[in-house]
Amino acid sequence: MTNQKLNTMGQEFGRRSWAEPWKIKMVEPIRLPGKDERKQAMIEAGYNTFLLRSDKVYIDLLTDSGTSAMSDRQWAGIMMGDEAYAGSRNFYNMEKAVQTFYGYKYVVPTHQGRGAEHIISQSEIQKGQYVPGNMYFTTTRMHQELAGGSFVDVIVDRAHDPSDQSPFKGNVDLDKLESLIARVGAEKIAYVSLAGTVNMAGGQPVSMQNVKELRALCDRYNISLYLDATRMAENAFFIQENEEGYADKSIAAILKEFCGYTDGAWMSSKKDHLVNIGGWVAVNDEELFDKLRNIVVIYEGLHTYGGMAGRDMEAIAIGIGESTQDDHIRSRIGQVRYLGELLVNWGIPIVRPVGGHAIFLDAKKFYPHIPQDNFPSQTLAAELYLDSGVRGMERGIVSAGRDPETGDHRRPALELTRLAIPRRVYTQAHMDVVAEGIKAVFDARDKTKGLKMVYEPQYLRFFQARFEAIE
Ligand SMILES: *Cc1c(COP(=O)(O)O)cnc(C)c1O
16 A cells, blocks of 8 residues: 555655555455345345345445454453453453553443443433533434433534545534533533544544643533543544644554543444454543442443453453554554545545545535435445445434434435445455445446435434335
8 A cells, every 4th residue: 555644664765555564364255246136135225234234245344343353362362251240350451451541540341332421421411411522423422312411513613524624623613612611501511522533524533732722621611521532542643643743652642641631531442442342431530430330230231341241351451552553553544545545536525634444425425416305325325335235334314313302304514425444354455346336336426316214213213214216
């Protein structure tokens, strides 16, 4: 792969390639189903890629969640699982890794990220309070709302503009936050919900400067600041690359500094940590820790396993160390960029700059003739599968759900189809095949008409909604 910015040797020798810091020891066969088989599968799935069986998928870019390839070290750790109900040694290894790399004092394990979101929302939100954050995430907002809170988006405006090329489009707009505080009063703010690399904005990072200023603002009003650390190691890479004073700092050092400005974090280990399941919430306040540790036993499991097997916690403990290595992050984000550069060179509209974990196709620009109420990004995900057996997902009007007050669709400015790249799983050749599939769908875009929704579940509808093609 070549990439000017990522290529340190490049400065010395001109354009030189770099490669992943690993080699492959075991493989999993995959198969491209035939055209008719794909068509049949798509109809059976109601044009929803979440409802496809994975053995009908060739290259699976549905999510980077829980789809990473573990290292031989992690697999060895799996064999060292201590499955004691209480006090498993793997929990203490994981706790130590979180303390070492994230810097928080107290760690509560959960089965995955939303388990952590659930217990922190239940502990820290009172009915009628507001939870400002840098763009919503589906499960995060859901748990905040179920706890009686109202999410308020305080991300910078440029996050909503897919063509704006500025480097830190995940930042909080401090003026928006201050005017919310002025309007409702600081005591009505449960906490600030900050996400590192904002998934729904296209994997866009938050700057160190922004979190520092946010900390100062929260201190002024005595408001807590919690971090969704799910892709914070990836966020650290963007700080290293683009923020003054960080070029010579390691990913690990940047991660720890950033977390140091926050009061705690929740984590979906299924992302950064290179494992298939797991999560945690970690805080510095002992009283809150007590509360979390108590609630976790109701919903997740005892506070030394939280819904995970001992072996899962060992894989996380090892994965945390691997996920913060500079050469790992460089190749992880480098692969995402490689795919992005191919598409940009072909004039295919994507969110720029390319984020950390995924390519986001701009479905509004891709299909300008399909109205938002006919689900352009859902349509694009379906068309890509039909063309090449590549599975992506909708991140637009379907994911945004309905306004609980009016019952109408929420109509987000961004109508995106996400192609998330699993960590350490696919090769450069797979990325070439994906890019060519998107190109074929792009070339046929005028003939595509959109979808109508024929079944809509009540919660997180994007997972299970069904559609039919408009003829
Ligand atoms: C995936 C994700 C979550 C939820 O985590 P799960 O492990 O899927 O429950 C929360 N926040 C962000 C930003 C995520 O990407």
